[in-house]
Amino acid sequence: MNWMQKDVQTSAQMEIAWQCAPVLTGVKPSNILTLKNVSEKEVAESLKEMGISYSMLCDGGVRKVWLIYREEEILEIIGKKEYSEFLDTLGYRGFEFPQMLQIMNLRFEGYQHGSAEFPHELGIFLGYPLADVKGFIEHNGKDFLYQGYWKVYENVEERKKMFSIYNVVKEEFIREMQAGKDLWHAARSVRQPFDIQPA
Numbered sequence: 001m002n003w004m005q006k007d008v009q010t011s012a013q014m015e016i017a018w019q020c021a022p023v024l025t026g027v028k029p030s031n032i033l034t035l036k037n038v039s040e041k042e043v044a045e046s047l048k049e050m051g052i053s054y055s056m057l058c059d060g061g062v063r064k065v066w067l068i069y070r071e072e073e074i075l076e077i078i079g080k081k082e083y084s085e086f087l088d089t090l091g092y093r094g095f096e097f098p099q100m101l102q103i104m105n106l107r108f109e110g111y112q113h114g115s116a117e118f119p120h121e122l123g124i125f126l127g128y129p130l131a132d133v134k135g136f137i138e139h140n141g142k143d144f145l146y147q148g149y150w151k152v153y154e155n156v157e158e159r160k161k162m163f164s165i166y167n168v169v170k171e172e173f174i175r176e177m178q179a180g181k182d183l184w185h186a187a188r189s190v191r192q193p194f195d196i197q198p199a
Contacts, residue, residue: 030069
């Protein structure tokens with residue numbers, strides 16, 4: 001690998017860290033990752049051995065959108081009765097996770113190309129609390145009580161605490177990357193918050 005290739009890889013890894021640090025450190029189950037001029041091979045190489053999966057939501061050529069996720073945690077979320085019932089109403093009844101992910105990906109790509117409405121169930125796959133996903137739908141994205149990593153409709157103080165933890169993890173992760181560590185080593189160096197509550 002020459003210096004230019006290494007620089008591109010470092011830039012891609014820094015962007016992944018900036019957008020997805022809470023997922024990389026295990027305090028958030030998933031996140032959207034938007035990258036320009038980065039191949040799937042580079043994403044796969046960057047996430048190798050981190051226990052993190054990825055799925056391309058939209059391939060816009062130069063710009064690609066990915067879902068970066070911890071599968072075990074997503075399965076735990078969508079396995080909850082209230083979450084599975086909600087997804088059932090949106091056309092996911094009877095499907096296993098790989099098929100559910102494929103449906104959601106197709107809907108998201110359709111939205112990006114202007115041929116479909118935004119798939120609000122994406123919030124579930126991103127680990128957002130069900131109350132906030134439903135609140136967003138019912139209020140058309142308006143009348144929220146607070147806005148951080150997503151629009152909040154219930155339990156504001158709890159969400160603020162969660163967002164604060166995400167921010168701390170992100171700041172520490174970026175510092176580790178700036179010190180020269182790759183994603184794998186940075187993720188293991190970041191101080192793990194002990195008081196975060198699952199969504």
